[in-house]
Amino acid sequence: MTADGARTARAPAKINAHLAVGPLRADGFHELRTVYLAVSLFDTVTARQGDGLSLAVSGEGAGAATGADAVPTDRRNLVWRAAELLAEHAGVPADAHLEITKTIPAAAGLAGGSADAAAALVALDALWGTRADRADLLELAARLGSDVPFSLLGGVALGTGRGEQLAPVLAGRAWHWVLGIAGQGLSTPSVYAELDRLRAAGLLPDGEELLPAEPVIGALRSGPASGLATALANDLQAPALALRPELRRALGAATSAGALGAVVSGSGPTVAALAEDETAAVRLAASLAGEGVFRTVRVVTGPVPGARLV
Numbered sequence: 001m002t003a004d005g006a007r008t009a010r011a012p013a014k015i016n017a018h019l020a021v022g023p024l025r026a027d028g029f030h031e032l033r034t035v036y037l038a039v040s041l042f043d044t045v046t047a048r049q050g051d052g053l054s055l056a057v058s059g060e061g062a063g064a065a066t067g068a069d070a071v072p073t074d075r076r077n078l079v080w081r082a083a084e085l086l087a088e089h090a091g092v093p094a095d096a097h098l099e100i101t102k103t104i105p106a107a108a109g110l111a112g113g114s115a116d117a118a119a120a121l122v123a124l125d126a127l128w129g130t131r132a133d134r135a136d137l138l139e140l141a142a143r144l145g146s147d148v149p150f151s152l153l154g155g156v157a158l159g160t161g162r163g164e165q166l167a168p169v170l171a172g173r174a175w176h177w178v179l180g181i182a183g184q185g186l187s188t189p190s191v192y193a194e195l196d197r198l199r200a201a202g203l204l205p206d207g208e209e210l211l212p213a214e215p216v217i218g219a220l221r222s223g224p225a226s227g228l229a230t231a232l233a234n235d236l237q238a239p240a241l242a243l244r245p246e247l248r249r250a251l252g253a254a255t256s257a258g259a260l261g262a263v264v265s266g267s268g269p270t271v272a273a274l275a276e277d278e279t280a281a282v283r284l285a286a287s288l289a290g291e292g293v294f295r296t297v298r299v300v301t302g303p304v305p306g307a308r309l310v
C-alpha cells in the first residue's frame with residue numbers, strides 16, 4: 001500500500017494453446033473448449049479513494065480514438081463495470097479513482113480488457129476492504145466476461161462453457177513464445193460472426209464435434225516443445241485469416257524465422273509463435289522484428305500467475 005492508500009494489482013495476458021468453438025447457441029454464445037495459458041505481459045490497475053468512479057488509461061491503445069483497439073475511459077470499460085459489480089456485491093459505495101496502465105494491446109486476442117477487469121477486482125477488494133473470497137471473485141468475474149475468471153486464476157487451465165468454467169492444467173515447464181502484434185486490432189464479435197458465416201456457407205466444418213484438448217494438455221504437461229507446436233489449434237484462426245488475409249503471411253514468416261509452430265491467439269490478430277527456449281525466442285523475435293510484418297513483437301513466457309496485488 002502507498003502512503004495515500006492506493007492499491008495496485010497486475011494481471012497477465014493470455015494465449016489460447018487450444019480453442020475449439022462449437023456452433024452458435026440459442027443464448028448467443030458459442031460453446032468453447034479452450035486451453036488458456038497466462039503469459040508474462042501485464043497490465044496494472046491502481047485504485048485510489050475517490051468520489052464516485054473515475055478512470056484514466058495510459059500505455060497501449062490509450063491514444064486510439066476510434067476502432068476496435070480504442071480503450072474507453074467510461075462505463076464501457078470493463079474496469080468500470082468490475083468496480084460497479086464489486087461495490088454492489090459488497091454493499092459499499094462505488095467510490096474510486098482507477099488508473100489502468102496498458103502493456104497488453106487492445107482487441108489483440110490477448111484478453112487485455114479481461115486482465116484489467118480481474119486486476120480491478122483485486123485492487124478494489126483491497127482498497128475497499130471488501131474481503132470477497134476467491135469463489136465470489138470468480139463468480140463476479142464470470143459475469144463481466146468469459147475470459148475474466150481465467151485472468152484471475154492465471155497459470156494454465158482448460159476452459160469450458162463460454163470459457164468461464166475452469167479446471168487447472170499442469171504445465172511441466174515454462175514455455176517461451178514470441179507474440180507478433182498487428183498494427184490494427186480485430187473485434188472479437190466480428191471474428192465469431194465470420195466463423196458462423198463460413199460454417200453456414202459450408203466452407204468450414206459445423207463445429208458440432210468439439211476438437212479434443214487432450215493433445216495440447218498432454219504436450220503442455222510433459223511433451224517436447226515440438227509436440228506442443230504440432231498440437232496448437234484454433235477454430236478462430238480461419239475466420240481471422242478470412243478477415244485479415246495478411247495474417248497468413250505473418251504465420252508463414254514466424255515459421256520461416258524458426259518458430260516451432262505458430263497460431264493466431266484467440267480471435268487474433270496476434271500471432272503466438274513457439275520457440276524451443278528463451279535464447280531461441282529472443283533470436284526469433286529479433287528476426288521477426290526485422291521482417292516488418294508485425295507492428296511490434298514481444299518475447300513472453302508462461303505460465304505466470306493470475307491477477308494479484310503488487
Ligand code: ATP
Pocket residue numbers: 067068069070071072076077078079100105106107108109110111112113114116117147186188266267268
Ligand atoms: P477477448 O478477451 O474477447 O479475446 P481481446 O483480447 O481481443 O478480447 P480486449 O483488449 O479485451 O480484446 O478488448 C476488446 C474490446 O473491449 C475493445 O474493443 C475495447 O473497446 C473494449 N474494452 C473495454 N474495456 C477495455 C480495457 N480495459 N482494455 C481494452 N479494451 C477494453
